[in-house]
Amino acid sequence: MSWGHLYHSEDTEDSFWPSFTDIMMVIVMTFLLVTVAVVMSNTRLLDELKSSLVAEEQASQLAEFTLRENATLEEQLEYFQQRASSLELELLRNRAQDEETRNQLARSMAEQSRLEDLQLSQARTIKRREQELAVLQTTLQQQMRTTSQLQSSLNQAQQARASERNRLQGELAQAREALTLERARLQEELVSAEQNLLLETGRLQSELEAARNELAASQQENFNSEQSLATLREQTVTERLRLASLEGEYDELNKKYQKLLKPTRSTKGKTVVDVMYQKSGYRIRRPGAADYRNVNLAALDLELAALKAEHGNDLYVKIIIPEDSGLSYNQAWLFTRDMLNKYDYYYQPDTTPEAIDPVQ
Numbered sequence: 001m002s003w004g005h006l007y008h009s010e011d012t013e014d015s016f017w018p019s020f021t022d023i024m025m026v027i028v029m030t031f032l033l034v035t036v037a038v039v040m041s042n043t044r045l046l047d048e049l050k051s052s053l054v055a056e057e058q059a060s061q062l063a064e065f066t067l068r069e070n071a072t073l074e075e076q077l078e079y080f081q082q083r084a085s086s087l088e089l090e091l092l093r094n095r096a097q098d099e100e101t102r103n104q105l106a107r108s109m110a111e112q113s114r115l116e117d118l119q120l121s122q123a124r125t126i127k128r129r130e131q132e133l134a135v136l137q138t139t140l141q142q143q144m145r146t147t148s149q150l151q152s153s154l155n156q157a158q159q160a161r162a163s164e165r166n167r168l169q170g171e172l173a174q175a176r177e178a179l180t181l182e183r184a185r186l187q188e189e190l191v192s193a194e195q196n197l198l199l200e201t202g203r204l205q206s207e208l209e210a211a212r213n214e215l216a217a218s219q220q221e222n223f224n225s226e227q228s229l230a231t232l233r234e235q236t237v238t239e240r241l242r243l244a245s246l247e248g249e250y251d252e253l254n255k256k257y258q259k260l261l262k263p264t265r266s267t268k269g270k271t272v273v274d275v276m277y278q279k280s281g282y283r284i285r286r287p288g289a290a291d292y293r294n295v296n297l298a299a300l301d302l303e304l305a306a307l308k309a310e311h312g313n314d315l316y317v318k319i320i321i322p323e324d325s326g327l328s329y330n331q332a333w334l335f336t337r338d339m340l341n342k343y344d345y346y347y348q349p350d351t352t353p354e355a356i357d358p359v360q
Contacts, residue, residue: 020218025132027207028112032136034200035108036143041193042101043150045186049094050157052182056090057161058168059175066172091158098154104197105147112140265346270316273307275300277319277335279326304343317344 060083274285276292282300283292286307295303308315319336321327327335340347 020214023211023214027204027211028136030207031108031112031204032139032143034204035105035112038104038108038193038197038200039143039147039150042104045190045193046098046101046150046154048182048186048189049097050154052179052186053090053094053161054168055170055175055179055182057165058170059172059179061165061169062172062175065169098151109140109144265316265344267316267318270314270345271307271311272316272318273304274318274320275304275339276322277325277327277332278322301342304339308343313345313348315343315345 064079064083271287273287274292276283276285282295282297284295284300284303285292286303304317317339319339321332321336325332
């Protein structure tokens, strides 16, 4: 009977990455929105700072104008020196604030880059998110261009302040009062913005830590799933080997069963050749012959092979072992088995379709 191999399809592992990518996308979008809010807040603060600086310059120029008319040359020189020092300190403070803003933006961009690298490490499972990521990157580039434009505007404003320093004038008392109020308001807003930024940064760090924990849990779950899959594969291999062993046992039992189904070995309708074996040698009597002939083993094999080729499955080989043959039981049994397996019709494989696969 012909049997095919049995194959089992392996269960595909459900993907758990889309839920994680959705969480990471929400975190990235939240971080971008916070970054945009911080940039806009800093831009507004810069605009207000520029306004206060303009008012301060107006007051300073009014003071300069007043001093030019009332003070002596030495006093004017001392005042101008003090004013230059004050302006340098103010310029340094503005530059420090500007550098802090740039550093915050750089840290925000670095954090975003790290999150993007984390997403790229899972690129095989989140290809469908690439378009959304491209949109976010475009938005970030626009924000960066906006920041660059703001920086350029700030530089232009600083240049304009230097060129307009000798032109702007105002009333000193009103400018000082407005400057004091404006400074107080800006200081309050700056403190509030810093507090909000710290709170938002803490919240983002907490969300990032939660995302990392979830990623670790997901990786552990993936590892457990891979171990389970490996165990299932080993069980599948074991079952296949067991199936192959059972198929072999079944084939062996089927052969024995087919032998049991065969009719009893008989000379009826068969061509009988007699083979006598004893310790002194071999003797053969061909079908229809009256006497035995002494032959050696090689000649015996040749004659039996010729008779098998002539008569096919109709050849009956009769083995005769005389009682005084001088052979051991084992020698007699081995000779009988070999001769019958080679030439006797009963021990030849049956090649008919019914004998090959009686079940079919």
